[in-house]
Amino acid sequence: MGVKHGREYEHILKELTDAVGRIPDSYLFFEMEADEWARLGGEERAEVQEALAEDLFYALGEEPVIPVGSGVVIHDRNHYRIDVLIGEEELTFVSLV
Template identity: 85%
Template sequence: MGVRHGREYELILKELTDAVGRIPDSYLFFEMEEEEWERLESAERAEVQEALAEDLFYALGEESVITVGSGVIIHDRNRYRIDILIGEEELTFVSLV
């Protein structure tokens, strides 16, 4: 189902893809080893990160907090946004409206 949003899905997906790309070990979400990730070409990495962003968008409709490597993705329903954290520090967020 995904999260409720007022912005175009494509814009949200692009921003979410960029955001998860900033998590240095986001590949762990797919149970990849660092060596596997390092062997991927940049275009392949971009595809994996976009797939991750799509998975997160839909999963956040059911689960409001999801761990991605050393990051945490949080659907903030009250502020209509998706927060991306590493540790206690906000890395970025994606607005849904």
Template identity: 40%
Template sequence: MGVKYNREYRDIVRDLGHAIGQIDNCYEAFEMERADWDALDREEQIEFMRTLADDIFYGLGTEPSIEVGEGKVQYDPSNHIIKVWTESQIVHLVKLI
């Protein structure tokens, strides 16, 4: 199936990484402890989130929703967006077109 988009891929990954970074305990996707995550400098954390965003983007091509830390990421093909949730609240909408 795959996620359909026509925005620049790097912009989608940047926005998705930023949104995923807002999810509590997002670092658990890397099997990290809080202390390990906090020991990284900001640039390293951003790079980790971009890597995770890239993996999630491709995962959403086969799974409609992926859990991350205390939240989830969901592909909405009818509206051409990716929704990033923390518990019951949408944190961010990433536009794909």
């Protein structure tokens, strides 16, 4: 189902892709090993990050907190945004409206 949003999905997806790309070990979400990630080229990594962002967008509609590698992605329904954190530090957020 995904999260409710007022912005164009394409813009949200791009920003979410960039945001999860800031999690250094986000590839763990797909149960990849570090050496597998290291062997991917830049375009392949971008495709994996976009697939991750799409999966998260839809999953956050059902599960508001999802661990991604050493980070966590949170659907903040009260502020209409998706937060991306590592530990207690907020890396960034993606506005849904």
